[in-house]
């Protein structure tokens with residue numbers, strides 16, 4: 215096993231090799247998860263259902279005891295710190311608001327537990343309610359709130375103690391699309407304003423891409439890649455990440471010479487990779503990087519491939535265009551308003567070499 | 578049939594059903610105002626004389642106090658024990674949990690007359706026969722199945738995430754119990770207590786077997802009274818008992834719905 219890497223110099227949250235296998239399960243729910251997160255930054259844990267996001271979050275919160283690995287927060291090892299002294303704030307997927315308390319008492323719960331005197335607490339609660347636009351609902355019972363309002367109360371409760379770390383477990387999953395986008399921006403603004411370090415579980419890639427400073431993509435209990443949204447999208451580390459985030463075309467590729475790869479039954483294609491590899495690897499191109507041209511002469515025949523339009527579908531603002539090129543079915547995109555090909559028409563596809571990426575493994 | 582007629586027939590049926598169910602109570606209530614010294618329906622002339630008689634009858638008055646005292650103590654103990662048992666039954670992960678559950682429900686299955694004989698033979702060697710404590714113990718026993726059930730129901734409805742949220746936000750184990758779990762259970766505990774009180778307050782058979790001169794409960798006092806006399810005082814007393822019993826029922830209805838408390 216690899217040696218434990220020391221925390222990065224600017225790491226505020228330092229997670230190393232966290233592992234959890236539930237009894238009776240054939241494989242770990244989380245397998246040696248490691249990452250560092252700087253103070254005030256927001257990391258999205260992104261992955262499909264059942265990949266272990268919640269388990270990882272709960273291990274960091276202290277709600278699930280890990281079987282291995284450790285968590286350090288602000289230079290302090292959390293291993294022996296009891297759950298209620300970890301100074302964390304958490305928004306649960308179901309919100310988990312206390313049904314027997316009104317909004318204000320829910321928000322002030324953490325401060326009450328800390329033993330803050332009531333007068334001071336009321337001021338802090340009022341400030342939190344203002345920040346989350348809940349001033350008018352302070353005396354409401356929880357059962358008399360809408361989903362969006364409950365979500366705000368949960369967020370206010372989690373932030374009221376000014377926690378060292380804010381944990382959010384799919385906080386927006388139960389909201390409708392419009393509200394989700396508004397709340398996403400609000401959470402982000404609040405997180406920045408209070409300068410709180412934040413971990414944010416989601417299975418929605420748009421949410422992760424648009425909200426977080428960094429994204430950790432998880433699959434089957436393993437963190438596949440950590441990086442900025444641009445990194446993850448433009449430079450996916452492997453076939454899984456490339457396929458999980460956004461849409462992509464994958465072609466088998468053999469090494470030809472620096473800057474060029476051979477795709478079976480398609481010919482030579484320009485690539486950004488210059489290092490030699492053995493055997494077949496995977497060439498990735500995003501649909502929107504592909505230029506679709508109809509008729510006309512080929513100025514750069516080497517870079518283009520010719521195919522026939524198989525399907526054209528409107529996706530709001532743009533068209534998805536499937537093109538059969540030799541044995542491959544390529545996804546491309548066309549702006550609405552441009553001249554559109556018809557089904558069966560011959561088109562030329564080309565893309566710049568720097569928009570391609572060579573990944574391990576076959577497609 | 579047109580809708581109006583159907584509604585009328587339907588309402589008529591419902592009214593008939595209510596009249597049938599309430600008839601004994603209505604009859605008793607009417608008789609309690611009669612002036613004649615025997616039970617007969619309908620009354621000839623009305624007065625509050627029987628009520629005055631009940632209030633002046635110190636046997637009834639003391640029996641009423643005894644019943645209330647026994648009911649209050651038995652209900653309190655039953656709720657405390659029932660809540661503790663519920664935590665074991667709902668939260669516990671141990672072998673024999675099902676047996677444990679049956680143990681608490683068993684008094685509900687045996688007829689009171691059987692329990693009474695058993696209790697008599699158990700309390701005798703302990704020197705608790707014919708004592709208030711003996712009767713309180715017996716009443717805790719027969720009310721436990723109800724309190725355990727009602728509190729367990731509330732406990733199993735508690736979202737574990739509430740307690741987790743409390744812990745994450747700074748509550749130690751004891752504070753979670755005090756600030757979250759028990760307050761959420763409060764309506765169930767209150768309803769359980771009221772039901773236990775009602776059962777104890779109503780109970781006659783067991784009291785008859787194991788209560789002596791030291792613990793004459795109200796049902797016993799009524800029973801003894803009607804062995805020798807039947808006059809409207811009994812009816813007046815019954816009305817008083819019904820009114821007293823209504824109070825806990827209203828509390829139950831307001832804390833958790835009555836149907837949830839007694840239904841399955």
Ligand SMILES: Nc1ncnc2c1ncn2[C@@H]1O[C@H](COP(=O)(O)OP(=O)(O)OP(=O)(O)O)[C@@H](O)[C@H]1O
Pocket residue numbers: 236237239243261262263264265266267268269270417
């Ligand atoms: N308490 C538990 N006991 C046993 N297995 C569990 C438990 N909790 C989770 N698992 C299993 O562990 C795996 C990871 O679960 P986890 O809840 O962490 O996934 P997730 O990524 O949060 O999924 P989702 O997006 O659906 O919430 C799943 O296969 C799940 O069935």
Ligand SMILES: [Mg+2]
Pocket residue numbers: 267268269383
């Ligand atoms: Mg989850």
